[in-house]
Amino acid sequence: MRTVFFISDRTGITAEALGNSLLTQFPEIEFKRVNLAFIDTEKKAQSAVSLINEASEADAQPALIFSTQVSSEYRHLLEDSSGIMFDFFDTFISQLETTLETKSSHEMGLSHGVGNKNTYSGRIDSINFALNNDDGLTTKYYDSADIILTGVSRSGKTPTCLFLALQYGIYAANYPLIDEDLNSIKIPSPLKPFKDKLYGLTINPVRLQNIRDVRRSNSGYASIEQCRKEVRRAEDMFVQNDISFIDTSHISIEEIAGRILQKSKLERRY
Template sequence: MSSHANRSVFFVSDGTGITAETFADALLRQFEIRPKRVRLPFVDDADKAHQAVRQINHAAAVDGTRPLVFTTVVNMEVLQVLQQHCQGMLIDMFGTFIAPLEHELGMKSNHRVGRFSDVTKSREYHDRIEAINFTLEHDDGQTNENLEKSDVILIGVSRSGKTPTSLYLALQFGLKAANYPLIPEDFERRQLPPALLPHKKKLFGLTIDPQRLSEIRHERRPHSRYASLENCRYEVREAESLMRRAGIRILSTTHKSIEEIATIIRQDLEQLHGGR
C-alpha cells in the first residue's frame, strides 16, 4: 500500500467550506493518515471551478496519487466542472445526502449556498454573536458584571482549559460562558470567590492531572514556581477540594478534547434545565 503522507485532501465549496471540512474531518479521523490539506472556499462560478480543477490535478501529478476532494457545492454548473475534469476522488456530500432526504421527505431542498447571507438576519445568529461577546468580556475573571446573564461559569486553576472551552461553548452552541480562575488566595480562604457565590448553580469545575498541568505551564513560563510539579499538585488538590466542598460538578480535561468537554457541559446544562 502506498504512503498517504503525499496525498492531498481538498475541501471545495461555493460558500465558506466549513461544512465540507467539518464533515470530512469526521470521516478522515477514522483512518490513520495525515494528508496535506487544501481549502478552496467561494468556488461559485465556472471560472473558479476550472481554477480549482487545475490546482487539484496539479496536486495529483505532484503527489503521484489522486487527491481526495470533499465538496458541498450546490451550484450545478460548478459541480459539473468538478465532476467532468477533476482527477481526484470527488465526494459530493450534498449529492450523497440531500438527494435521499429529498426523496424520503417528498420535497426539494433549498440548495442554499453556505454564505450565511440570510443567517446573519436570524435571531439565532445574533444570539450567538452576543454569546461570543459575553464570553470574551468574561474571560479569566476580567469582570464580575452581568454574571447573572451567563449560561455557565467555568472555574478551575490556571491553564486547566477554561478559556478554549468557554469560547467553544459560545461559538458552537451560542452559550454565554464566563470563566473564572481559582487562585492561592481562594485556597487560603477555603471558599469560592465572593463574586461567584450567588451563581453556584451555574458553576462547572474543570480539573487536570498535575503532571499534564506542569507540562502546559512550562510551555508558558519555563522553570518557574508557577509551572513546578509541586505547585501544580498543590493547586489541583486544593481546587478539587474547594469545588467538592461547594458541591460543584467537576470534569477532568486531561484526556478529553475541547469538543468533548464542551459537549459534556452542554448535556449537563440541558439535563439541569429539563429538570426544572
C-alpha cells in the same frame, strides 16, 4: 502521501470537520490537506479543478475531494476532475428532499446563520459575552450567564467558553481560581450567588505544568509542586461543594464543550 482537498462555497469548515473525522480512521496514511474556501464562481471552480489535477498527477494517484458545494454546476466541474469526489451535500440533500417531500433552497451560507439575522446576531452576542466575562475580569453580568466555568489557570476555561458561544450560542463566563481562592474549600464569594451555574474544569498536574511552562518557563507558577497543589485544592473545592467538574487533560475543546452541555442539560440557543 495523498492530497486531500476540502472544497466549499463558504468557509470550508464543515467539509474540513467531516472529512478529517473520516481521515482519522486511516492513521497509517499521510495526508496533505488543502482547504479551498469560497469557491463560488465558475472561474474559481475551474481553478480548483486545475489544482486537483496537478496534485493527482504529482501523487501518481487521484486526490481526494471532500465537498459541501451547494451549486450543482460547480459540483459537476469538480466531479469531472481527476480526483475522487466525496460530496456531503449531494449525499444527503436528495434523501432529505424525499423524506421532507419538498425541494431544498440551494442557498449558500445558511449553515453559518447569516441568512437569519436573529440567529447571526445571537451568535455574535454570545461570543461578545464570553470575551467580556473572561478570566473573572468582571462578575456583574453573571446573572445573564447560562454557565460559569471555573478552574485553575490554563485548564481550558477560555477556549471552552468561546466554543460554547460560537457553536451553541451559550452565554458562558469563566472565573479563574487563584491562590487566594484556593486557601479554602469554600466557594469564592463572587461565585456564591451563582453556585447552580458553576461547572469546574480540572487537569492532570503534569499536563498543566507542560502548558504553563510554555507560557512562563522555569517559574514558580509552572512548577510541578504548584500545579499539584492548585489542582488538588480545586478538586477538593468542587467535591465539597457538589460542583460538577470534568478532566480536560486529554480531550479536545469540542469534546469538553459537548460533555459540559450534556451534563449541565443546557440547550443550544441557535
